[in-house]
Amino acid sequence: MSLxxxxxxxxxxxxxxxxxxxxxxxAGVCLLVGLGWGLxxxxxxxxxxxxVKILFIHVPAALMAINAWLMMLxxxxxWFIRRHHVSALAARAxxxxxxxxxxxxxxxxxxxxxxxWGTWWAWDPRLTSFFILFLFYVGYIALWSAIDDPDxxxxxxxxxxxxxxxxxLLSRYAVLFWSQGLHQGASLSVDRExxxxxxxxxxxxxxxxxxxxxxxxxxxxxxxxxxRLRRIRALQAIEARA
Numbered sequence: 001m002s003l004x005x006x007x008x009x010x011x012x013x014x015x016x017x018x019x020x021x022x023x024x025x026x027a028g029v030c031l032l033v034g035l036g037w038g039l040x041x042x043x044x045x046x047x048x049x050x051x052v053k054i055l056f057i058h059v060p061a062a063l064m065a066i067n068a069w070l071m072m073l074x075x076x077x078x079w080f081i082r083r084h085h086v087s088a089l090a091a092r093a094x095x096x097x098x099x100x101x102x103x104x105x106x107x108x109x110x111x112x113x114x115x116x117w118g119t120w121w122a123w124d125p126r127l128t129s130f131f132i133l134f135l136f137y138v139g140y141i142a143l144w145s146a147i148d149d150p151d152x153x154x155x156x157x158x159x160x161x162x163x164x165x166x167x168x169l170l171s172r173y174a175v176l177f178w179s180q181g182l183h184q185g186a187s188l189s190v191d192r193e194x195x196x197x198x199x200x201x202x203x204x205x206x207x208x209x210x211x212x213x214x215x216x217x218x219x220x221x222x223x224x225x226x227x228r229l230r231r232i233r234a235l236q237a238i239e240a241r242a
Contacts, residue, residue, distance in 0.1 A: 009227050012086050016220050023220065027213035034207030042199050054112045056204055060211035062105035062130070068098030068215060069133065069161070069168040072140075076158035086223070088154035089230065091161065092144050093222030097215060099137035106134065129170035136164035150230070 038056035075091035078084055109127070110120045121127070140160050147153035 009086055009230075013224060013227060016224060020217060020220055020224075023213050023217035027210050027217050030206050030210030030213060032210075034203050034205075034210050038200070038203035038207055042203060048116065051112055051115055052200070054108050055200070056207045058105055058108035058112060059204060060208045061101045061108065063208060064211050064215050065098055065101040065105050065130070065133070066168050068094050068101060069137070069164060071219075072098070072161050073165045073168075076154075076161045079154055079158055085150075085154075085230070086227070088150075088158070089226040090219060090223045091157070092154075093226050094215075094219045095137060095140050095144070097218045097222070099134065099141065101211075101215070102130070102134040102137055106130065125170070129167045133164065133167045136160065136167060140164065 035056055039053050042053060044050050044052065072091040072094050075087040075094070078087035079091070113122070114120045140157055143157050143160060144153050147156065
């Protein structure tokens with residue numbers, strides 16, 4: 001059975017409806033456990049003190065900010081190749097969620113950076129590329145709103161998404177490209193044997209799982225809303241011609 005059948009709006013609505021409560025419940029449990037454990041039950045760091053606990057919000061938010069844009073990239077490619085409207089609407093639905101994650105990551109990074117670096121902001125390569133990614137999010141959302149024809153808006157925002165993906169990747173790998181930057185390396189990595197201390201590692205993994213589930217729950221909810229709005233506009237257009 002072809003996966004493309006899920007690109008049909010009616011089929012997407014039928015399948016996503018029962019999935020949403022599971023995603024919301026999973027996100028709630030993981031966030032409650034991960035953030036509760038991480039913020040209140042882990043010890044203070046011997047150097048950073050209690051400020052180290054901001055990583056339980058900062059790391060998952062930064063991870064989702066980058067991967068939200070990459071999800072939009074995949075959805076935009078599907079729109080260009082297959083012209084499935086659900087994929088274009090999913091990309092549009094993900095943008096405000098990704099932008100919010102970016103703001104959370106920038107804010108928590110600044111709160112952490114002030115006592116650690118002595119400044120709220122530094123034009124570090126990773127921070128700069130991350131800020132530019134946020135500007136692309138804002139531009140993407142604004143472009144969707146500025147164009148009345150949905151297909152034209154989907155085409156132009158997809159092109160913008162392709163360009164912005166460069167900064168999404170730079171945000172992820174800038175530490176590798178510019179070793180002199182202030183920003184530390186990844187706290188979690190599949191190609192390293194050591195991570196953060198186990199006391200922080202497990203609640204961090206659970207918090208990340210919560211942010212991932214929350215992201216998909218929000219995107220599915222917003223995509224379903226976009227489909228309903230599209231149907232309403234189509235009905236209004238038919239009534240106007242009648």
